[in-house]
Amino acid sequence: MNFLRQAQGPGAIEPFDAVDVIRAKRDGEQVPHDALRWMIDAYTRGFVMDAQMSSFAMAVLLNGMSRDEIRVMTDAMIDSGERMSFDGLGKKTVDKHSTGGVGDKITLPLVPLVAAFGVAVPQLSGRGLGHTGGTLDKLESIAGWRAALSNDEMFAQLRDVGAAICAAGSGLAPADKKLYALRDVTGTVEAIPLIASSIMSKKIAEGTDALVLDVKFGSGAFMHDIDRARELARTMVELGTDSGVATTALLTDMDTPLGLAIGNANEVRESVEVLAGGGPADVVELTIALAREMLALAGQPDADVEAALVDGRAMDSWNALIRAQGGDPDAALPVPRETQTVVADRDGFVTRLEALPFGIAAWRLGAGRARAADPVIHAAGIDLHAKPGDRVVAGQPLFTLLADDPSRFDRALGALGGAWEIGDALPDGAAPGSLVRERITA
Ligand code: URA
16 A cells, blocks of 8 residues: 655645555555554544544454554544643552443442552543443432532542542543544444553543553453453553553453442442442452552552451542532432332242343433433432342342333333343352453553
């Protein structure tokens, strides 16, 4: 492919031609770094058209990208906006990113827990779309809590409280915002180079010193199989490391919802239980595993994370974080107007409870949104009463649907057909194992 620069001058002021870049990727060639950088910049400026960028994204999905290409594209996406810096804080900063799952409320107990050790946690979070929930939606169940912080407010909060959970400002990686919306409607979300550059451009631009990635696989995850999750994790760890951000990843199982609460307000309630030293074993396990990773990257490999959950330090840190963002941690959480409980139809063991249908059902109950502008219903969701491995008897509650509008129950139950199973015995080796399957380092 000829990548000779186009002549500069009236009518030909752009240095490259998008069609050359698309053809190179289509034919499995490496795209020269300057052409790739230009492609991202020209798309952000509106010179490269959506049709051209979607064709390029499809070529990337089909033919992949080299490590160098992914790094150059990520850098170009970072350069499309502002870079934050926490240099003047005088503390190490460490962040966490989860690729998302059903009942994934781990950010809520994790951030204050890590901050309790004197490390700053600048957590830029998102809102839910489709069946995976969003951290900001969950926290907005708390009366008065606000997600929008200016960069100065975030800096001050990290200095004074040690943690902030807030929405990313529009200045961070605008190229990603535009490209992600395009991928969403062109069947190109699943390309690993595009997912990795999308996630890491925002995390690197955020300016954190260290980053722990929770890359999920299974029915309720973005990546259904562990091999693709591993490839995504490796790609992101390499990108972070190449950019000077100390990065590690855990591959974690998302076949079954995390914990017993799926929704918004009920997930806050469950997170507070964990911060009080209780909570479901799987939520506690993952919170502790991620906290250890984050603290190790921040230079505290021997931090006694469990102790901070039981002695109130993590809870104090949570209360300070919620208050700093206008919330009242003691206010009652919203409760649903209507509930419907589904019971076991026989004695036996719960052998399967699949994350994806439960995520979709919670979404249909109003806990999630179909379009970015939709509101969520904070009290809506599902409370589970049993998990795989539990023995149940006929008539025992399995789960309760929570909604404000009872007409939503039928559609939610429609999503749940075949989503759980009660058997006579547990399959061999079916005792709940560790959620954390692998650790990926540079
Ligand atoms: N989350 C992101 O931010 N980007 C992706 O491409 C996928 C998940």
